[in-house]
Amino acid sequence: MRQLEQWITGIIDPYYLRIIILLGINIIMAMGLNITTGVTGQLSMGHAGFMSLGAYTSAIVTLKLGAPFWAALLAGAAVAAFFGFIIGLPALRLEGDYLAIVTIGFAEIVRVFFLNFEPGGKAVGLSGIPQQTSFTLVMITTIVVIFFTQRLLSSRIGKAMYAIRENEIAAEACGINTTHLKVLSFVLGAFLGGLGGALYAHYMYYISPQDFDFMRSIEILNMVVLGGLGSIPGAILGATILTILPEMLRVVAEYRMLFYGALLVILMIFRPNGLLGNIRLYDLLKPKREREVKPCQS
């Protein structure tokens, strides 16, 4: 694996390498949020909170405990997943909008906690984290995550999660344990958020609470919404666009958030299901003549 890594770093420009690694991390986190918000329909606006928990936990595990990298990754993801479980519990009693606020509040509390957390370096953050996240590792992890997410979403559990998004009362009436699956969607989303955060920390060398603020949550949410809620190719596309575009727009970096804001409004008005939402391979492969007969969808 090391040789592969050396070979790749030898032929790809470091600048592009960096973008690709960050893209992989973003895809992993978008996959997670897609399960919670895109598939199950539980609006989470605090994904940066899970990322932050994963990043800090893993960084502390490697820095202070000297544990191996894989253990740090696992620990980061597991701690985030545990908090996903805690945050998933109110989801059982709360409807969409209230839940959104709870997730924002959660991420804010996590941020304030790390601002005051002595072992985490308080507001200064942690530096000197060994840069163990390699190109090869990120690529392999991303592919594995996409594979298992695909597996999950095409399984009955995945379809049941979609069913909860579409109509919760009917889902219950079909025997689906909505309570159980809503919490599960939070746990899985948080797990991937934490994993992304852990990879991020071990790539960036330095983390601080500011890296995981509300805007970061919005950035990840944007990836899922832009590509298409509930769609795996959509989340990949969304993550790709929103990772590469800011690099291309670097000259006008100040306008980035302006663009993000306008993008969300325009998307919701013209394509509320995202760029790839509602589009399946099946529809694209259908013969044209048949497609023309099909009644238009609202």
Next chain:
Amino acid sequence: MLWQQLLNGLTLGSTYALIALGYTMVYGIVQLINFAHGEIYMVGAFVGLFLVITWDVNLGIAMVGAMAVCMVLGVLVERIAYRPLRGKSSRLSPLISALGASIFLSTLMALIAGVNTRRYPAVVDLSSYSLGPIQVSSMQVVILLVSAGLMIGLQFLVRRTRIGKAMRACSQDLDAAALMGINVNRVISYTFAIGSALAAAGGVMVGVYYNAVWPYMGTMAGLKAFAAAVLGGIGSIPGAMLGGLTLGIMEIMGVAYISSSFKDAIAFGILILVLILRPQGILGEKKNKKV
């Protein structure tokens, strides 16, 4: 000490209440968390600042000017970002659109005015008076009196006027109100206008009181005011007032007696607890789910 903190909490709480009213009125009618509301408050603070700096007006005029501008802005935001979505898509879409509008407004202001914190020139005399053991600043008196006045005015508007009755009808049942011949779009525009004006007044006063105005001041204030609205029971106007005051007092007390570094976490901690223990808020009514 305790009385002093109580007064400070009441002052902060009445500004939360002013912003919370906008959230609760809009939510009561269209069931939308208007995330851009905090930004309206921020724009209000900037318009006030602009008026004071450019034309050297007094606080009253700055406030009225800010309220007027924000009324228009609030209605515009509703027209552009929410109305096209109303009634046709999932609950998620308007929420995300609101978020987009919020990000857009704060970034736009950052581009126009710069990201640095601006200070208000002295518009009120900042002396304070001793009232027994407590110190009362003149700005605190202004905030308490103006907030009380605006809230009484709002109560009058909602209870006694035609448009107020239409608003209450719409918050009961939007479809039925439309069938009764109420122009729902107009009522919603009025609701946004009134809520925005209250937030703008709050923005100007907070800007002067804390002597700080910056483009991202609306995000945290907005989230906390929403927390206050939920705390009081979303959709309930007295609830928003009560929730705002409660949150302000609790936050100041938390800072005074626990730790100032956890200031922002306190509001959210309270909010999450309330939502879990009593999701309908202090004054809210429990609703049965419709099947």
Next chain:
Amino acid sequence: MPVLELQGVSQEFGGLRALDSIDLQVEQNSIFGIIGPNGAGKTTLFNVITGIYPPTEGRLIFQDQPIAALSSHKVARLGIGRTFQNIRLFNRLSVIDNVKVAANWNRSAGLLASLLGLPSYSREQSQSQEKAEALIDMMGLYAKRMEYAQSLSYGEQRRLEIARALAAVPSLLLLDEPAAGMNSSEKLELMDLIWKIRDDMQLTILLVEHDMHLVMNICEQIAVLDYGRKIAEGDPDAIKRDPRVIQSYLGVER
């Protein structure tokens, strides 16, 4: 032996008594109709039976088992399927997925089995696929099995809802106004379908319906609700002659 028994079931919403001590016995393998004017509490009764609202008072017994305290999905897993008055499909799932997702949840492959594609999971997938295709075929929706549920016509959506309810192999099927919005030939088809479901699948059907012709023709037993009370019960002929029913309901409609 009754498959479903209600004993003094009441439901209150903030002082309003939507159901007032209802007693009901639904016999195995029967088609049981519930009629009554709008707001009589028919849909509320369905919601109470399926665990959406726990009843304020009273006992619900399904196949010798108390179900009043159970949550909705547990009631469904015990074998009570239902449709909704205002159709509730999973709009952005395909027709076949709408049915597959409802198939028996009692013995379902777990998360790990699904992620790793263990044999238990593959077996379950192929079984539920076959079963779902058979049900969809029975409802005449086979050609549309890959369409999104939201693109179906109104009548097709109603039939898909029935297919979905049957996917979990219920022993009791609740139909909430199945004929709403149908023309008379569609209603005739629906009647045949209800008979066919009952006979082929050996289940009991409880239905709420406004169409008197349909109710009188297919129901073996009918209960009449008015203002949350049961004012009459009997076979169709008895109901047609019942003076209270004629006064409160039939007389108004005909």
